[in-house]
Amino acid sequence: MSTNVVMYTTAVCPYCQRAEMLLKARGVDAIEKIRIDLDPARRDxxxxxxxxxxxxxxxxxxxxxxxxxxxxxLDREGGLVPLLNN
Known part of the structure; x- marks a missing residue:
């Protein structure tokens, strides 16, 4: 998959883990994770x-x-895979 995926996240976020699992299930190889718990400026x-x-x-x-x-x-509506394939 060539589309760049960026996710603002924290270490202990169950919804972040679920989002990552869904994205990987749809073929995303790499997710750029921005850990806002480690860098408060990134939270801002x-x-x-x-x-x-x-x-x-x-x-x-x-x-x-x-x-x-x-x-x-977005996935349920059928819009995620086409967006990832753009």
Whole structure:
């Protein structure tokens, strides 16, 4: 899969783990993880980019998908795989 996937995450986030499992099940080989628990400046960056304070926050290419619930809904609607294949 060639589309770049970026996920803002923390070490102990079960929704982050579920998002990673779903993405890998859809063929994503690599996820760039930004650990906001290790770097508070990256948390501020995440909030500025997304307007949200919770993790995960997932970007596929330039598109902000949202959190795990948003990712799972996109998958149920059949939109995740085409987005990953762009």
């Amino acid at each position: 960056e995440m909030i500025e980019k997304t307007g949200r304070r919770t993790v995960p926050q997932i970007f596929i290419g330039e598109r902000h998908v949202g959190g795990f619930d948003d990712l799972a809904a």
